[in-house]
Amino acid sequence: MRVTILVALVCIHAAAADAQTWNPPADSARCPSKWGAGDQRGAANHMKPDTVLRAARLIRTGQVFELGRRLEEGMPLQTTRTFELHTKRTAPLAGSNRRGSNEEIVLAEIGQVGTQFDTFAHQTIGDSLYNCFKLEEIATRNGFSKLGIENIGGLMTRGVLLDIAALKGVEMLPETYEITVADLQQALQRQQLTLQPGDAVILHTGWGRLWGKENDRYMRTNPGIDVAASEWLARQDPMLIGADTAPINVTPSPDSRLSNPVHQIALVVNGFFLLENLRLDELASQRAYEFALIVEPLKLVGATGSTVAPIAIR
Amino acid sequence: MRVTILVALVCIHAAAADAQTWNPPADSARCPSKWGAGDQRGAANHMKPDTVLRAARLIRTGQVFELGRRLEEGMPLQTTRTFELHTKRTAPLAGSNRRGSNEEIVLAEIGQVGTQFDTFAHQTIGDSLYNCFKLEEIATRNGFSKLGIENIGGLMTRGVLLDIAALKGVEMLPETYEITVADLQQALQRQQLTLQPGDAVILHTGWGRLWGKENDRYMRTNPGIDVAASEWLARQDPMLIGADTAPINVTPSPDSRLSNPVHQIALVVNGFFLLENLRLDELASQRAYEFALIVEPLKLVGATGSTVAPIAIR
Amino acid sequence: MRVTILVALVCIHAAAADAQTWNPPADSARCPSKWGAGDQRGAANHMKPDTVLRAARLIRTGQVFELGRRLEEGMPLQTTRTFELHTKRTAPLAGSNRRGSNEEIVLAEIGQVGTQFDTFAHQTIGDSLYNCFKLEEIATRNGFSKLGIENIGGLMTRGVLLDIAALKGVEMLPETYEITVADLQQALQRQQLTLQPGDAVILHTGWGRLWGKENDRYMRTNPGIDVAASEWLARQDPMLIGADTAPINVTPSPDSRLSNPVHQIALVVNGFFLLENLRLDELASQRAYEFALIVEPLKLVGATGSTVAPIAIR
């Protein structure tokens, strides 16, 4: 009997421990994607004329907000990433009109620096990607043969800013603050908005204030969502989640065993996009909570993402 | 007397010859720019709430046209330009969630390859640029300190497609055909449209059919506008001129002494932008002549331009 | 009975077929290397004072032969490899002495272009490298943590040119000619030389005549050694094998199932180096068969090889 109780206690403990961590779903649980076997576009499939019209209707004043960061040498970069711009010599003057030409060579992980739009080639669960494409079958030295950013196209959709910092009455959430489902719901309530399928859900943490000022701190940790909130957001069927942080996920994850589960939940499991390093101070200070979001990823064939310069218009 | 006549004939001939070439205006004739001394944004100053609203009103069906070319190794490139994408090794799996990360290093004249948006740092008349900024004062090894693309911001304006190929009853204009002022006016008439200040004027030559198929030919020569038509267009006060060719200018210029005067007329003299290597086949075949054009140049600080993925929406 | 004979014939044929192909040896058959478990330097261990003195004694006239190719845009390159040199803008004149500085940015697989020295990180048998280091344990995004070129150091040793083209009475061996063990032995005999441990064995095929003239042909196929000759050479315990071809191995291998076995025999199994794309026309025409070879690989930490500019001196 003692043995039985011991076993029971052990089992309960184990169950409790398991309940604390998150395990990526098995392939069979997530594939094929709801968009169909072989689909490479995930939530970009939300782009239909109605989506565009819905967003266009939100353009009432013509006010444009620039959400993209400047790409320059002093910007925060993940370790091992680079951004370099080398101005080439001016070409010799041509013609009787004495025309000189300038250009530059840029060397960068141009899919993954600055304000960036991540697509499905970017992340794996083990060797498996969105819609269960296999890494070794699609990765080459010069790009991914499936799931590259060129499949996405320009996106125009309704954007909703959830100002979590304002909800908490601060300018900047604490550095490892986990945004909860309750936070998201309260923000919606406070801002009198609801989410709709195909939305771009933009989270304002205030962490963006550190960009270009305290780059190491900006990159080292950050507030954000984790498993619960991102799974809840996934159930709202968004086109993308964006934030004024680099990894979107609270860093580090409260569960120290996990590495940025939000990236997997978004890009691998549910097939929607992440939009990182946004500049949201203006949107927040001007209480622009609902707007048309337009983002145009570069058509870098086989790339895992694109640096972008998105705009919000209301 | 014979001498006199001879001299007179020579003078008339010389005058005629002079009248056939184009000389860039002197600095005093073009500076300061109409937007003001020190202005760096030129026709981007047209971006006002009204411009956005005017464009938004043209979004009636939500139909989106992708105007950007795919960026890949087989695309046409000017000599000495490059585009390379190297997929990096997948990062070792991280966390109990076995998260793998992929990214790529891109090496390219990312301001001047593929579908590209040229800004004022790109061109000079001698050592002088738009608004008479001087090359040696603003060019550095790592970007231009003035007139870089980061000054422009996202653009949303009314776009007008002038289908010159259709006007001439062909799928593709002949390779060195010069589009005249009369052609532009007849196209507007045929399409029952007028130009307005701040418009994006998009010229369909049909030359884009060669992209990815006959790259050398695509790059070697092309139909397009020259001095007269671009000066006429400049007087319509556009935000930009775009086309489905690389240099916009008919190549070679009919005046063999000139090297792409349209680039100087647009970027140096009048301060509006050029949008090159557009994909216009769909817009043309679907007779989408009037639309909202949205283009988001990357904020590459100090760059002469940006590869872009613009969309047209109607 | 007929069945028995048939089976016997089939078995004999299969055995013969197996005997014609080459299978890389099992790890246990080649590891640890003769230089010791954990050794990363292979035949570079031959570099001892005696080796240097032996080579120095061959310097009798002071005549120097340049064996390295020019690195420039028109050179033959394997597909997906690149070489670009971009001259940067001259730095603004500094000081009262008006000093201007020039430099260039070079983008290249600088370990694997032009005249190149391959080291052990370059090749695998499956996931295993020289001395049974495992790929996943030593490969990172920014270099190999073991077996990188920085472990090698400058090499100065006796060089022996085996002029196989001259042996065959031609200027250039036929394009898929396999150099046999007999060829090597006859060349040594004809040239009255013997090989010694630690030698740099340089093979003149004449194929180098195509460099810069018929680059596609240079790269597509070439004469060279294959399994038998490289295994024989391996038994002579060389420091390296070099040739005036890109892959050293006859291309394609006579056994169509194999992909460049010489690379594995040299770099993975036996731990000596390969020196490719040498310029040997002068050495051959001047009958410089024995000389001091000096090669200085760049200390690119973690790289798989280095572009080099070796010299031969006699």
Add this chain to the structure above:
Amino acid sequence: MRVTILVALVCIHAAAADAQTWNPPADSARCPSKWGAGDQRGAANHMKPDTVLRAARLIRTGQVFELGRRLEEGMPLQTTRTFELHTKRTAPLAGSNRRGSNEEIVLAEIGQVGTQFDTFAHQTIGDSLYNCFKLEEIATRNGFSKLGIENIGGLMTRGVLLDIAALKGVEMLPETYEITVADLQQALQRQQLTLQPGDAVILHTGWGRLWGKENDRYMRTNPGIDVAASEWLARQDPMLIGADTAPINVTPSPDSRLSNPVHQIALVVNGFFLLENLRLDELASQRAYEFALIVEPLKLVGATGSTVAPIAIR
């Protein structure tokens, strides 16, 4: 009278001030070079069989000293210079022999990083280079059409280490210590050596101890020669001057108006080379004062220099 004295005093002072600064010689005073009009190789013309033999005779024990620094991300770099090595994905296994291939893409000012060999395209006096080649006539976007490193070839010559640190009884000279002509002469005397035309003169300051340890400090200032000592060395007709510092010149120059005059005196005026960022600790500690120096610049067509991995052998 007072006025006269004042004027005299002013004149004497001005003369004294002029005597303290250095002015680069006029073109007519230095061109054509002693090697002839149109010469591009300068002191590389010292490379003759006798030079090689003279150096070879110094190889008595076969001891090799590696003088090159490791090229890796943590090394000191001048601002705006870069060194990046990106390991590419392993190529899919090829053949029945399961051959995997690895390579890396390197992005760097490969002529001007790490242990580097500067040639004449690197420096100007105004718009004029060695042998009065003019910058605008020889500089292109993809290399210099004259004076590029490909003209130099491998160099093997007598090397002489002048241990100035030991002369002064220190491990490292003070950071802005100017090495004088007297220092050089006393070092030669102390070490019982004389200089010969065509020598590689290597200066040990001890500053190299900071490499990889205090990179900012290594780059910010350093001891070294200035005008007087370099002009004296120039009169000894060397092949090159090397040191364990980045700029060779004491930094800053004692004359605050000058910017690294040694670079101009060597590369522009006198046409000999500079070999920077050498690792000299071993040579110095082992008192290897006379040796064969062998340096093999990469044949980067049109480049201003080359990263190198030189060796000294005695």
